[in-house]
Amino acid sequence: MKNNKIGTYNFVAEPFHVDFNGKLTLGVLGNHLLNCAGFHATERGFGIAALNEGNHTWVLSRLAVEMNDMPGQYEHFTIRTWVENVYRLFTDRNFAIIDKDGATIGYARSIWAMINRDTRKPADLLNIHGGNITEYICQSEKCPIEKPTRIKIEAKEETATLTAKYNDIDINGHVNSVRYIEHILDLFHLEYYRTMRIHRFEIAYITESYYGDQLKFYKEETGNGEYSVEIRKNNSEEAVCRSKITYKQPAPEKEDQ
């Protein structure tokens, strides 16, 4: 029963999915986490395909990832995922990332809403599909990282601007969630990644952006390797998404056995 609540998925860090340090990029890890959410939900009857029949879809609201290490090139790793809580309008889904030796190297938390595809209005998770998502709530599994926090940005001047292009756009016509992560991490200089690694990455998805939108990045250093980034589009003051990144110095390399 417990096993049925937790989904376990295996991956390998592909050559074009690692950065210049030979470590899996956070964008690719984010892609895998979101895929695992999809696999887990589909296998239990509350995936996007099942919901589409009722004209509903999942929308990712927040994601927080905290890593002590990242899989190296060609290394196998595992992602486990489970539903921690279901509320009327949101559900909390957690993840653990396990390295090739079976050590947990990180965790992630995500918050999802379900909306009606036509009205874009939120659906009641406790009533959809007979509330059967609640049968999969798993609170025995721990996810010892802070919940997604409220991100505030004071920056008045944009650090960078880019136009959303063909490869940024997903099947819904929106800039895809993973591309935002990549564009945000591209704001930092390669040299910074030589001495610092991403310890925690948080993102709140607020509104959609589309092909041709001019995305403006407002970045702010808040001390101790912490940065906040807000993306706005075109001439709007409204945030498309907000992110908080905490960099740390890498731990000393483990010696090979």
Add this chain to the structure above:
Amino acid sequence: MKNNKIGTYNFVAEPFHVDFNGKLTLGVLGNHLLNCAGFHATERGFGIAALNEGNHTWVLSRLAVEMNDMPGQYEHFTIRTWVENVYRLFTDRNFAIIDKDGATIGYARSIWAMINRDTRKPADLLNIHGGNITEYICQSEKCPIEKPTRIKIEAKEETATLTAKYNDIDINGHVNSVRYIEHILDLFHLEYYRTMRIHRFEIAYITESYYGDQLKFYKEETGNGEYSVEIRKNNSEEAVCRSKITYKQPAPEKEDQ
């Protein structure tokens, strides 16, 4: 024996790997093709890890992909790959892409060299590893698409410019082969992809580019949905890579059974 010469690998088209039409992007397909090349070579003892011991590595010189269709979101597909020829300085590796129903929807051809990692000089493929790569030559398998061609560009003015960023850079410190494909396809307007699909994509990798390099894209329409693109870096006249793309109107949708 024949089976051992051909590697067969299964994939699924993930949600963040399809474009706004719900079809696998060519960049992601390229990534899968190059991974399959790696899997196939590794399983037969001439992969990068084995070569690194002798301080050699594979370098992709050319890739040509011709597709009649692309896998749709969540669809399973298969890539088969084999070595067609081995010459002293180059080897030809081919691919077939098979859809969920077992129909071959496309082919690809690639040309690889092997270089010494220190001197960057080409190695003799017929002598490396006792020439054992030649044992895997498979000429019974057909790859009915044109070989990579010579690409010429007349354009004098760049169409677009971008600076190579953190996520563009691979473990060797170079802009990675897949990112060039994505950046080239991003030169075309989303509306163009609404009515036209990529029938053939060719790329010749000429020299490396690095973090912070300013990449300039020279694009030229040569008629009948054909375009040539050359990427140059910084103020150099030298090409980093050249590409030729042929767009066609999509075939009418097959009716579901």
